[in-house]
Structures are given as C-alpha cells and as structure tokens.
Amino acid sequence: MAQSDYVQQQIHWMVKRAIEHAEAGSTDSTEEIYRLPVDSYSAQSWEEEMNAIFRRLPLMLALSAELREPGSYKAIKVLDVPVLIVRGEDLRVRAFINACTHRGRAVTQTHDEVGQAKGFTCPYHAWRFGTSGELQSVADPRKFGEIDRNLLGLKELSCEERAGFIWVCITRGVSFDIEHYMGGMLEELAGLEADKWFVHGRSQLESANWKITHDGYLESYHIPFLHRQTLHEFWKRESLSSVSLYDHYGPLPCGPHQRMAGNAWGNDPKLMLKMKDIPSADWGDKYFHAVRTLFPHISISADRHGGLVSLMLPIAPDRCITHQIHVNPRDPSQDTPEQLQAMKERIALYAKIVRDEDYSTSFSIQEGLQSGANTELLFGRNEGGAQNFHRSVAHYVQAYRASQSKG
Ligand code: FES
Known part of the structure; x- marks a missing residue:
C-alpha cells in the first residue's frame, strides 16, 4: 500500500x-x-x-473508528460535563450534553460507554430522543401537560470530524475553527489514515x-x-x-x-x-x-x-x-x-x-x-x-x- x-x-x-x-x-x-x-x-x-x-478549546474526544455506523455513539464525561457523541442517520457526527431535558438524567445508562442505538430512551421517565438529539416522544404526554417538543431536544455542543478524529467543545455556545486550531497537524493526521x-x-x-x-x-x-x-x-x-x-x-x-x-x-x-x-x-x-x-x-x-x-x-x-x-x-x-x-x-x-x-x-x-x-x-x-x-x-x-x- x-x-x-x-x-x-x-x-x-x-x-x-x-x-x-x-x-x-x-x-x-x-x-x-x-x-x-x-x-x-x-x-x-x-x-x-x-x-x-x-x-x-476543541477537545479530541472520539475516533471515527468508534462511531463507524449511523446510530453508533460514545458517552464520555469531561470534568463535570457528560458528553454524548452520536453519528446520525445522515452520517453526520453531533455532540450533546448527555442530560435529559426533562430532569437531567443521562440518556445513556452510564457516562462512560460506547454502543449502537436507534435513539435514546431516558431511563428515568422514558422520554425518547433521536440520534440527531431531537425529542421524539414523551411518556404519557396528555397527563404530563403541554410542552413544545421542538425546544426540548438535547443541548448540542460544537463538534467537528476530520481525518478520522472528532473534536468537541464541552462549553455550550462556544464554537471553533478546527482548521485554524489544528493548522498543518490536519495533514499529519490524514497521513495516519485513521478513517480506516x-x-x-x-x-x-x-x-x-x-x-x-x-x-x-x-x-x-x-x-x-x-x-x-x-x-x-x-x-x-x-x-x-x-x-x-x-x-x-x-x-x-x-x-x-x-x-x-x-x-x-x-x-x-x-x-x-x-x-x-x-x-x-x-x-x-x-x-x-x-x-x-x-x-x-x-x-x-x-x-x-x-x-x-x-x-x-x-x-x-x-x-x-x-x-x-x-x-x-x-x-x-x-x-x-x-x-x-x-x-x-x-x-x-x-x-x-x-x-x-x-x-x-x-x-x-x-x-x-x-x-x-x-x-x-x-x-x-x-x-x-x-x-x-x-x-x-x-x-x-x-x-x-x-x-x-x-x-
Ligand atoms: S429525567 Fe429523563 S425522562 Fe425524566
């Protein structure tokens, strides 16, 4: 080769x-x-x-190799921030704070796991989120009361995938320019062929x-x-x-x-x-x-x-x-x-x-x-x-x- x-x-x-x-x-x-x-x-x-x-700063938190298929995900905790990184059906990788928008429980079983899912059902009251973070369903919605599901998706973090590596900033609302931050290291990383x-x-x-x-x-x-x-x-x-x-x-x-x-x-x-x-x-x-x-x-x-x-x-x-x-x-x-x-x-x-x-x-x-x-x-x-x-x-x-x- x-x-x-x-x-x-x-x-x-x-x-x-x-x-x-x-x-x-x-x-x-x-x-x-x-x-x-x-x-x-x-x-x-x-x-x-x-x-x-x-x-x-952008932190490299996952390898593309850990998220090969649509629905593959990684939960990882960085300082006090539980992070959920997911490859959506559209193949795009997104990152979220791993906290349910009902009362904050992680939507995965733990804060440290990798797996494959069609979506995430919160273990506490079974609110369900899609792989793009959207709130898909609420258990017993008529009893719960009226809510706008569009406003209650998982909270997204800035995330970029390049050359087989995935970067996330753990502070919500902070964006980054990965090309500027990595400079010539992106070309170095491409030489590793990490996407394979x-x-x-x-x-x-x-x-x-x-x-x-x-x-x-x-x-x-x-x-x-x-x-x-x-x-x-x-x-x-x-x-x-x-x-x-x-x-x-x-x-x-x-x-x-x-x-x-x-x-x-x-x-x-x-x-x-x-x-x-x-x-x-x-x-x-x-x-x-x-x-x-x-x-x-x-x-x-x-x-x-x-x-x-x-x-x-x-x-x-x-x-x-x-x-x-x-x-x-x-x-x-x-x-x-x-x-x-x-x-x-x-x-x-x-x-x-x-x-x-x-x-x-x-x-x-x-x-x-x-x-x-x-x-x-x-x-x-x-x-x-x-x-x-x-x-x-x-x-x-x-x-x-x-x-x-x-x-
Ligand atoms: S905390 Fe997630 S459904 Fe209640």
Missing part, C-alpha cells in the same frame, strides 16, 4: 535530520532549559487551566496531575531508564537512536500540537546511521516512528498500520484518567483466534507498562512536588516537546486571564 507524497516527504525529512544528528552526536534542542514554578501544579492553577483550556482504523480494545488507567501525565508522552529522554526492561528492550533490537525530532503545528509559535519522532528504536545513535544503508526510496514508516500529540490531552502512538491513542482527561488537581484505545486497520471480526489473543496480550502489556512505569512515576512526582523540596521543575534543551507543551499551557492561561480582566 503506497504512502501519500506528503508522508513520504515527511519521512525523508525526518530521517535525514536524524542521520545528521546521529553523525554529530546531537539531537533537536532548544535554546535554553525551561523552568516551571512548582506552584503551577497547585489546585488554583488547575482550576484556571480547566477554564482556560479544557472548557474553551477499527477499535481492537481499551483500557483505563489512573495517574497524577494532567500535566505530569502528559509530560511523559512528550520526551524520549526517559525511555532508556524508566523503560529499561520494557520499551527500550523491545525497540533497541530493531535499531536506532536517542535522537529526537520535535516539530509543532497550529496557531501558536510553540504549536500547540506536536510530532516527536526518531526515538522509538532504542538508544544507540550508531544504529540510526544504518538508515544510510537502506535506499532512501525505501525509507517508509516501517523504519521511522512518530508520536503526535494533540493539545491539550491526546497522544497518538500510531500510524496507518495502527497503534495506540491515549486520551488524558483531568478529574482533579492531582488525578487524571487515561483512556487507551488500541486501533488497527484490520477488522477484528475477521481476526483468527491467534490474532485476537495476540491483540489481547498487547493491550494488557501496554496497560501494564504505562501503569507500572509511567503512571507510578507520575504519583511519585506529585508527592515530590507537594513535599516542598523544589521551587521549580526543569525541562532540558533535549526536552523540546515538553517545553512547547508548557509554553502552550501558559499561552492559553494568559489569554484567559486577559479575557477575564476585560470583563
């Missing part, structure tokens, strides 16, 4: 840069170390970040503060140490290098969306140089791996052959829930028992690595921050992805403060 010209050109650009770094013993690096005050992890900062970022993926499995994991959680997805510096016996061990057999390439996309000078590439094959720069022995026409995604992050809460460690998408949703100043979604272009209903077993093992393995290595570290960092030992955290010149992330957080918090002070 041929890769698009864009993907091929990006791979060439990344591999050439990585080889140059491997020869020079360097990596992509920023001008200086970035220092972040510890109090930016306080409960007060968290509240401000939720208002400035999670309640205002199927969901093969899920896990949910708990971690500490959302920024501590996200930091671990934005640098490869820790891989040979924290993941010495797992990821580092798996990847170094295939090749390559401690070189990391950081690119960013979107409306800010620092992104806020990013691509981090080149780290996935281990820690020996000499192995990166082996790419020179492979004809450049053959430099495909088989040889080079990239992780994309979509601000503020998504990591995509996947390509057109599938992989792992992680949604990190903050639930408290010191807690975050990650929804891991394993995707693959293969239809799992056609899988052999061996393929199903292999996928089951992969899902369990990645949940274990992230829980036992990354997220147990996040809890330790949370305790370290609260101990008072340090006044600031350091992000090195080789940790450009994390630097861009924190600059992006600061940008949106400042913009929010400015908008609040204007009144």
